[in-house]
Amino acid sequence: MTFLLVKNSCFFSIPASIIGVFLSSYISGDILMIIFAIGIIFVGWQLFLSYRMDKSHSFKDIPLTYSNDREETVIEDVNGKRYHYTICSKSLAKMLTSIGGAFFGMVAVGLAELLEYQFLVRCRIPTPVAVATSIFVVSVTVIGVVIVRIFIEIGGAGFEELLTTGKIVMFTAPGVLVGGQIGPWLQAKMDPSLMKLVVALVLLLTGVFLLII
Incomplete structure (x- = not known):
């Protein structure tokens, strides 16, 4: 995970998420969930195809750059393992x-x-870097969403609904913290391609489940 990659992602994700908070009052939740389900099925399928490509080619044969004007980034984790990647298709x-x-x-x-999808499929960023970066961007983005939601709840539904939201957070936060510890451990133990396959299957199953219900 690099600061520049996180900063560039948050620069667009935070304002868009705040706009999304206000748009949520005008768009049917059912319509949004259908669109989202179709979207993650597409992403899951693309990840699965990327996994198939990883298995049919050696990693060094897969291009990591898409044009000559992008420089390769090299980072090293705490165990001394090096990751090479480029940021492609910026638009x-x-x-x-x-x-x-x-x-x-x-x-x-x-x-x-x-x-x-952008990191793993389009740019072929190594799975540990892609997952760590996406989690961090979501963590930063959720702060802006929560702040806006709190002001909306206080000004609209009042403290009762805000209290209900707080109770939900009390149960979900420990799960997120535990998952944050298990995730890096699994990434260190699992083959990156296998991790990509797992993510693809989870997305496909989640999308199908959302369409069914």
């Missing part, structure tokens, strides 16, 4: 981050999925 990245941020503000999902 598409801005669009996907903005769309993901808007969906995140409306239905609290969508940003991480579109970020991982």
Whole structure:
């Protein structure tokens, strides 16, 4: 994860998510969920195709750059392992981050999925870097969404609904913290391509489940 990549993503995700918060009052939740379900099925399928490509080619044969004007970034983790990647299709990245941020503000999902599509499929960023970056961007973005939501709840529904939201957070926060510890451990143990396959299957199943219900 690099500061520049996070900064560029948050620059578009935070304003878009705040806009999404206000748009959520005017768009049917059912319509949003259908659009989101179709979107993550598409992303999951693209990740699966990327996994198939990883298995049919050696990693060094897969191009990491898409034009000569992009420099390769090299970062090193705490264990001394080096990751090489480039940021490609910047205009598409801005669009996907903005769309993901808007969906995140409306239905609290969508940003991480579109970020991982951009990072893993389009730019072929190593899975640990892509996942860590998307999680951090979502974490920063959610702060802006929460602040706006709090002001809306106080000015609209009042403290009762805000209290209900707080109770939900009390149960979900420990799960997020535990997952944040398990995730890096799994990434260190699992093959990156296998991790990509797992993410693809989760997205596909989630999308199908949302369409069914």
